[in-house]
Amino acid sequence: MNAVVFGAVLCAGVAAWVLCARDEAVRRARTLLVGPWGPPGPGCGVPGLRRLDVRVQALLEPFRVRFGWRLGRELLCLPAGLVLSVAAHSAVPAVLAAGAVPLVGRWLRGRESRALAEERALAAGALCSAVAGDLRAGLAPQGALAGALLREGWPGRPALADAALPLLAAARFGGDVPAALRTAARLDGAQGLAGVAACWQVAVDGGAGLADGLDRIAAALRSERDQREDLRTQLAAPRSTVLMLALLPLFGLVLGAGLGADPVGTLLRTPFGLGCLAAGGLLEWAGLAWTARIVRTAEAS
Template structure:
C-alpha cells in the first residue's frame, strides 16, 4: 500500500468516525456507502455504544462539531510524520467546544430577547382586541410557542401557571426576567403592576416597552455590523500563517518538516502559536468591550 493510499484511507476513516459522532449512525452509513461504493461496514456493538454514551453523560461531556479537530489533527500527523498535530487536534477539542457553546449561548440569548419583544407586541394586540389580561398573556405565550422553545421553556411554564390560575403575574415576570436575554420582561412586569385593571392602559405601556426593546435590538445589530469588518480582518490575518505553509509546500520547501522536526522550527512554531493566540484573544476582548459599552 503506497503512502498516498494510506493517507487517503486514514482520511476516509477519520471522516467516517467524525460523521458517526456528529451526524449519527444513519448519516454515517450513507456516507460510507457513497465513499466505498458498496455496503457500509457493520456498526459497533450496541453495548459498546451504550457504554460510550453513558460515559459521556456521566462526565457531562457534549460532543459536537468540535470533534472534527481530531480527524484533522490525525490527517496532518500522517502528512507531516509527527505526533504533534494529533496532540494539537486533541487539545483543540475542548477549546473549540467552549467556543461553540459560547456562540450557541449568545444565539439563544438573542432569540430570547427577540421573543420578549414579539410577546409584548402580541399581548398589546390581544388586549386591544378585548381579551382579559390573564387570558391574553396565556394565549400569547402559547401562540408564540414559548413552552416549546428550549431557551424560553423555563420562563414560560411559571408565566403560564400564573396567567391560567390567577397567580402573581408581576412576580412571575420579574423572576423570568433574571434569565439572560429576558430582561425586557421586567418592563412588562412594571406595566402589568400599574395598569392591570385597565387593558387599554396596559396595551399602551406594552407598546412603549416593545418600542424600546426594538430600538435596543437595532442598536446591537448596528454594532455587530460595525464590528464585522475588524473581526473578519483578524480572522483573515490569523489564517495567513497556514496559507504560508501551504505555499511553501507547493514550492517544495517542506515547511512542515522544518517546523515539526527541527529545534528551530519547533521554537518558531511555539512562538508563532502564542502570538497567534494573543492576537486573537486581544481582538476578541476589544470586540466584547465595545459590545458591553454600547
C-alpha cells in the same frame, strides 16, 4: 504533500460543520420536557450531517450522565489531529488537537449561549406587541398572555420553554403573573420581561393602561435590537480582516509546499521549526485574544 492537503481540507470541512450546526443535545433534552413539536434549530441544512451529529451526541450522552461531562462537536478535533499527525509523520498535530478540545468547547458553548440570549430578546419584544394587540382587542390580560405565548410558539422553543411553562400556568390558573415574569427575566437575554412584570403590577394595582406600557417596552427592545444589528454590521469588516490575517500562515505553508519546499516537515520535525511553531502559535493566540477583547468591549459599551 497530497496527504497534508487532504488533512487540511478535512479540517476545513470540520470547521464548517462546527460553524453551521447547533448542539442537538439541548434540543433533545428540551423535547423530553415540552414535547416533540419544537422547531429545529438553525443549521447547515444538510440532513446527513445532522443525523451524524445526533449519533455522536447519543454516544456521548452516557458519559455526560455518569461523569457530568458536556462534550460535543469539539471532540472532532481529535480525529482531525490524528489525520494530520499521520499525514505529517509527527505527533505534534495530535497533541495540539487534544489541547484545543476544551478551548473549542468553550467557544461553542459561548456561541450557543449568545444565540439563545438573542433569541430570547427578540421573543420578548414580539410577546409584548402580541399581548398589547390582544388587550386592545378586548381580551383579559391573563387570556391575552396565554394566547400570545402559544401563538409565538414559546412552549416548543428550547430557548424559551423554561420561561413559557411557568408563565402559561400563572396565566391560565390565576397565578402570580408578575412573579413568573420576573423569574423568566433571569434568563440571559430575557431581561425585558422584568419591565413587563412592572407594567403588569402597576396595571393590576393602579389601573394604568397595560397595553401602552407594553408598547413602550416593545419599542425599547426593538431599539436595542437595532443597535445590536448596527454594531454587528460595523464589526463585520474588522472581524473578516482578523480572520484573513489569522489564516495567512496556512496559506504560507501551502505556498511553500507548492514551491517545492517542505515547510510542514521543517515545522514539525526539527527543533528550530518547533520553536518557530511555538512562537508563532503564541503570537497568533495573543492577536486573536486582543482582537476578541476589543470586540467584547465594543459590544459591552
